[in-house]
Amino acid sequence: MSEGLETEVKTNPQGDPITSAPEAPKAESGKGRKDPHGDAKRQVEVSPEFMFNEAPREREFITGSECAKEAVRRSNVDMSVAYPITPQSETLQLIGVLYGEGYVKEFYRGEEEYGVMSAIAGASRAGVRAFTATAGPGTLRGLEPIVSWAGHRLPAVCMFTCRVVNAPLAIQPDNIEIAYLLNSGMLVFHAENQQDLFDFIMKGFIISEKNDVTLPVGVCCDGFFVTHARGYCSMPDKKYKLPARDPYRGSVPVLDAENPPARLSRDAPVQKSNFMAYNIHAVWQQEVWAGVERSRKYIEQYMDGLLEAQDVEGADVLLIASGSAAAQSREAVRQCKERGIKAGLIKIRSLRPFPTNELRKLCGKAKLIVIPEFNYTGWLAKDVATAIYGFSNAKIVAGPHVYGGMSMPVEMITDEVECGLTGKKSNTVPPSAIMGVADPAAVAEFMKSI
Amino acid sequence: MSLDYVKFTPGFGKFMPKEYRDMVEHGPFGKKTAVSQVGTFKEIMEEHPMCAGCAMTLFIRLAFIAFPNPEDTITVGTAGCGRLAISQAAVPFVYGNYGDQNGVASGLSRGLRLRFGDKPKDVVVMAGDGGMADIGFAQTLHSWFRKEKFTTIMLDNEVYGNTGGQESGMTNKGQVLKMAPLGKKFEKMDMLGMAKVAGCAYVATVVPNNPRRVESVIKKAILIAREVGPTYIQAYTSCNIEYAIPTDQVMQDAKDVENDRYKFQEYITDEAKEHLATLYGYKEYLPKPAAAVTKG
Numbered sequence: 001m002s003e004g005l006e007t008e009v010k011t012n013p014q015g016d017p018i019t020s021a022p023e024a025p026k027a028e029s030g031k032g033r034k035d036p037h038g039d040a041k042r043q044v045e046v047s048p049e050f051m052f053n054e055a056p057r058e059r060e061f062i063t064g065s066e067c068a069k070e071a072v073r074r075s076n077v078d079m080s081v082a083y084p085i086t087p088q089s090e091t092l093q094l095i096g097v098l099y100g101e102g103y104v105k106e107f108y109r110g111e112e113e114y115g116v117m118s119a120i121a122g123a124s125r126a127g128v129r130a131f132t133a134t135a136g137p138g139t140l141r142g143l144e145p146i147v148s149w150a151g152h153r154l155p156a157v158c159m160f161t162c163r164v165v166n167a168p169l170a171i172q173p174d175n176i177e178i179a180y181l182l183n184s185g186m187l188v189f190h191a192e193n194q195q196d197l198f199d200f201i202m203k204g205f206i207i208s209e210k211n212d213v214t215l216p217v218g219v220c221c222d223g224f225f226v227t228h229a230r231g232y233c234s235m236p237d238k239k240y241k242l243p244a245r246d247p248y249r250g251s252v253p254v255l256d257a258e259n260p261p262a263r264l265s266r267d268a269p270v271q272k273s274n275f276m277a278y279n280i281h282a283v284w285q286q287e288v289w290a291g292v293e294r295s296r297k298y299i300e301q302y303m304d305g306l307l308e309a310q311d312v313e314g315a316d317v318l319l320i321a322s323g324s325a326a327a328q329s330r331e332a333v334r335q336c337k338e339r340g341i342k343a344g345l346i347k348i349r350s351l352r353p354f355p356t357n358e359l360r361k362l363c364g365k366a367k368l369i370v371i372p373e374f375n376y377t378g379w380l381a382k383d384v385a386t387a388i389y390g391f392s393n394a395k396i397v398a399g400p401h402v403y404g405g406m407s408m409p410v411e412m413i414t415d416e417v418e419c420g421l422t423g424k425k426s427n428t429v430p431p432s433a434i435m436g437v438a439d440p441a442a443v444a445e446f447m448k449s450i
Numbered sequence: 451m452s453l454d455y456v457k458f459t460p461g462f463g464k465f466m467p468k469e470y471r472d473m474v475e476h477g478p479f480g481k482k483t484a485v486s487q488v489g490t491f492k493e494i495m496e497e498h499p500m501c502a503g504c505a506m507t508l509f510i511r512l513a514f515i516a517f518p519n520p521e522d523t524i525t526v527g528t529a530g531c532g533r534l535a536i537s538q539a540a541v542p543f544v545y546g547n548y549g550d551q552n553g554v555a556s557g558l559s560r561g562l563r564l565r566f567g568d569k570p571k572d573v574v575v576m577a578g579d580g581g582m583a584d585i586g587f588a589q590t591l592h593s594w595f596r597k598e599k600f601t602t603i604m605l606d607n608e609v610y611g612n613t614g615g616q617e618s619g620m621t622n623k624g625q626v627l628k629m630a631p632l633g634k635k636f637e638k639m640d641m642l643g644m645a646k647v648a649g650c651a652y653v654a655t656v657v658p659n660n661p662r663r664v665e666s667v668i669k670k671a672i673l674i675a676r677e678v679g680p681t682y683i684q685a686y687t688s689c690n691i692e693y694a695i696p697t698d699q700v701m702q703d704a705k706d707v708e709n710d711r712y713k714f715q716e717y718i719t720d721e722a723k724e725h726l727a728t729l730y731g732y733k734e735y736l737p738k739p740a741a742a743v744t745k746g
Contacts, residue, residue: 078561078564079557079560079561079564081557105564106560106561106563106564108556108560108596110553110592111553111588111589111592112588114549114550114553114588114589115550115552115553115556115588115589115592116553117553118546118547118550118553118554118556118557118589119553119554119556119557119560120557121546121550121553121554121557122526122544122553122554122555122556122557122558122559122560122561123557123558123560123561124557124561125544125554125557125558125561126557126558126559126560126561126562126564126565127561127562127565128561128564128565130557130561144547144548144550145546145547145550145553148546148547152546247565255524255542255544255558256524256562256565256566256571257455257521257522257523257524257541257542257571258454258455259455260455261542261543
């Protein structure tokens with residue numbers, strides 16, 4: 001089949017390996033069956049630079065799950081292990097479609113997330129490129145293996161389609177699980193929309209496998225809002241794929257009995273209580289986080305920076321957000337401007353490493369910072385406040401927050417901007433969650449009401 | 451060729467520790483070694499921090515000798531006494547998280563197959579009874595149901611030895627141990643039965659006081675796992691500390707337990723027999739001559 005004849009193949013959201021494989025030729029054509037892996041075999045490897053910056057792109061209107069599928073299709077992924085959980089299930093069943101089509105070479109449905117994340121560790125150790133995804137309770141179930149990936153220096157990409165984790169259990173969007181990932185040693189990116197998801201997954205593989213990084217990457221998005229909703233995603237042609245993983249490029253040897261193994265936790269002393277044990281663990285942790293630091297330059301190179309700043313120059317009010325909260329904040333900035341408020345947006349793409357220096361530079365002149373989040377506890381506000389302490393005199397509003405599946409009306413954010421600027425009492429953010437303003441009376445009032 | 455990594459960088463040999471030089475010059479890599487030759491070659495695992503009289507250590511040592519292709523073998527384990535010895539061996543060892551060994555081995559063996567195709571890269575799980583039958587139970591069983599092609603060896607000392615002597619699922623009913631102050635209230639788990647039900651191609655029990663048998667079952671299990679399917683060996687490897695077995699009676703205990711509840715059992719599927727006979731020359735599994743007569 002020549003390329004000229006290849007018509008635009010729309011992705012099939014509900015596809016399965018049979019229906020989405022190219023149709024077999026009609027009997028009268030006289031030719032043999034078409035190789036279902038044909039298109040995958042014809043893919044050509046291109047450099048990350050060509051794939052990300054130069055390859056012509058076409059725009060499609062597809063769901064986040066489909067974006068993940070299309071990213072994996074172009075990422076030369078060797079192996080994926082799947083386990084269903086709402087709202088992630090569709091993503092990994094679409095990766096199953098890719099397996100049927102030959103784009104992913106090895107795939108199976110695992111027993112549960114602990115088993116899946118362990119198998120991903122095994123695959124990464126074997127030197128192949130591995131991808132999986134999970135959500136909410138699945139993230140927590142798989143957390144023990146997940147937090148060990150970084151220490152074992154295992155490059156891989158895991159997508160987290162965030163949802164409620166605590167009781168009363170719900171399947172609805174809520175990104176509290178990111179709080180648990182922030183200290184795992186993996187790089188953590190937060191996608192605002194379908195396009196981000198597509199880009200972050202592909203770029204995640206390349207950054208993850210850089211020699212001086214050699215760490216796993218978590219690509220988070222808010223479940224349903226991104227996974228199930230459609231958005232525009234511009235993508236290079238699917239005839240291209242990223243270069244394969246070079247197993248010998250990592251900073252820690254892969255376990256293939258072809259080169260000397262890493263002396264990591266195989267060393268008995270690490271398990272013992274003596275100074276050498278403490279020292280080995282300590283320097284290893286330092287090295288993991290040094291790897292996280294070293295990834296900054298690649299995030300700048302491939303992802304256009306750890307954050308995106310919009311209209312920050314001269315702004316009195318800054319909205320700082322990640323994920324779906326960034327999308328709502330973008331509209332809030334527009335509405336604030338209509339009302340004559342000088343507002344700007346900082347969208348944080350990379351939560352680990354965290355854009356500390358960037359924020360210090362950008363927040364110096366702001367009077368008010370509002371940090372809307374899709375979770376109860378406000379993990380982003382804590383990180384932002386810690387980062388800019390001493391570098392900004394702005395009042396920081398840790399809110400508004402929605403959780404348990406609620407969407408965030410833009411008015412919630414603009415109200416907070418108004419209250420923050422005027423001193424009017426907020427309906428949604430308690431005074432105790434407003435930093436940078438000492439008002440014991442307000443705090444006492446708040447304490448009285450609970 | 452993987453053997454390269456156990457050789458010296460030219461010119462550096464004389465500066466290497468004697469242990470290392472012995473391993474390169476007299477080790478088993480790239481050779482066929484047997485239990486009967488012990489003492490004539492440098493073993494993969496000799497020094498270790500295990501307790502005096504530990505039967506598990508003897509078993510692990512024998513297991514390493516039995517590996518058909520030690521230079522292309524990777525072991526996977528989890529928390530427990532065993533890994534303190536396994537990690538001292540001159541083959542790569544994965545020590546991941548609690549009870550994750552069969553999950554890690556699934557990803558590892560599939561990944562290695564993707565990269566190396568038919569070139570054998572043997573993955574061998576060696577973990578304790580607690581790690582396998584309790585905390586790692588789901589992953590163990592599911593790896594068998596999925597027909598993952600690697601070998602699983604249980605170091606069954608019938609107790610959580612490393613954490614100080616608590617009851618495990620493989621402890622015998624009535625046994626008084628920590629966390630079982632009134633004696634264990636249910637039977638020893640039938641992992642052998644479950645291995646068969648779950649589709650293992652080869653299942654065997656063994657005790658360490660019969661080195662040749664240890665060697666035989668491990669060789670078979672690894673060779674079968676390469677192409678046929680999962681294999682399981684359950685080895686009685688007593689804990690002389692928690693069960694208060696005098697050091698000089700550890701082997702007698704193994705013999706007694708073998709006669710009592712650990713009688714030698716071997717289960718092998720027809721496919722596995724054919725595989726051993728045709729690929730590795732196991733004469734006992736060749737088709738019976740009677741078949742040839744009817745043909746002739």
